[in-house]
Amino acid sequence: MKIGVVAVSSRFSVETAKAVEAWMAEHYPSGEPKLVFHPSVHAKHGHFAGDDATRARAFVEFANDPRLDAIWFARGGYGSCRIAEAVIPQLNDHARAKRYLGYSDAGSLLAALYKAGFEHVAHGPMASDARRGAETGRRAVEWLTKGAATGHEPSLADDPRPAAAFNLTILSQLLGTPIEPDLSGHVLMLEEVSEAAYRIDRYMFHITSQASIRRVAGIRMGRASDVTPNDPDFGMTAEEIARYWCARSGIPYLGAADIGHDAENKIVPFGAR
């Protein structure tokens, strides 16, 4: 099995790639599965891992390549919203059969794939997250190669409803755009990193005020880590904020989600399981 690694967002360093390869060599010493980095994965264009055309071409090439079994997003940062809409019409049946795994900024591309009817799209650790811990990378690789449910977010085991997971900022910024998927009836899980509490509150206002999001089955709040200082203290945790806006908007709040920008970040396949 071969997993293609593509960078669709911020620059991806050679050092990180080497660390991911070393992690693979340690944990999958047989060389199976094999990671294949796209040749342009270390391209640089200002903030980005190459300009939009380069990143889009790399993604389409790897997604369409019948020799690759899955696509693993290299890292987050920012940039996938710039190419998400344009790549979809270029994808073939090989692309449609593959698994795609990532989160954070890659959520824009996951959203576009899911909207386009791709059936194997999941929120979960990126390639760069393999360094976070042995289990982090392992649950990603096991899902990418076998669709293993062992790394699934635990609430999925007892809830047969379709699900989706997003970074809160990323979801806010794709609402109303051509890449917003229909999340009606879905359990929507959210996570955040490095945002102030007042911004989490504003994102939750934005999200829960949408007619589209009011059709979800419910919201679960994952971890909001590295919340930046708020002076004075905002007075509510991220979970309290989520509960507040769910209550205001009539969206069921379903509890915590075991996702976040950390080693424990679990896998949430989009849609039905």
Next chain:
Amino acid sequence: MKIGVVAVSSRFSVETAKAVEAWMAEHYPSGEPKLVFHPSVHAKHGHFAGDDATRARAFVEFANDPRLDAIWFARGGYGSCRIAEAVIPQLNDHARAKRYLGYSDAGSLLAALYKAGFEHVAHGPMASDARRGAETGRRAVEWLTKGAATGHEPSLADDPRPAAAFNLTILSQLLGTPIEPDLSGHVLMLEEVSEAAYRIDRYMFHITSQASIRRVAGIRMGRASDVTPNDPDFGMTAEEIARYWCARSGIPYLGAADIGHDAENKIVPFGAR
């Protein structure tokens, strides 16, 4: 003439209120117009100038009060989106006749008022901005009391189309919510403060990807000040980012706007003039 000052967002300090009063005493020594601070303007509730009920009640009381001629938002920060939808149905005909001036976070409330058909709503300096310079406060007071066009954003003089102006973040966060006004055919002016370039880019993706925003007459980019560091350098200025997304989305880019989080911030009345 009496101008009511209300705090609908973050805490408003006694020191700032005293500075605004001192500025008025210096520049309007006759005591005309008179500033009237709502009794709850210095209320505190965590981040906010009082809890949602307190801020909403203060705004409704002053807006509906026939003894007051205009409403000046005390300051920005965060919080007006939490009360904007709820206050509108409580406003009477006195409220509808008044002028309302502010920007930044107050943009959520300006949007809701404009959507509700209020005819005297403008982006422009807040009460706390009077300290920024003699002309800053003067253009605000002259508009609040007389609707003076002398402080208008200069491009308005030569462009008969309706206009509106927003902080970029605030507009992004009200899109698709019940307080989003119809900006079809409007010249839309944008400004930003203390955001990283990659976030400005993401906001412009979000905004220009909306079907609703693609119906504007065009976009003018105001100043983006205190742009926070981007490592590596993002590679585009805020105006270049605005031009890029306008070109991508087919929205005419009309040039710069003389608005921003600074002393030069001009007045943009919402709608037709």
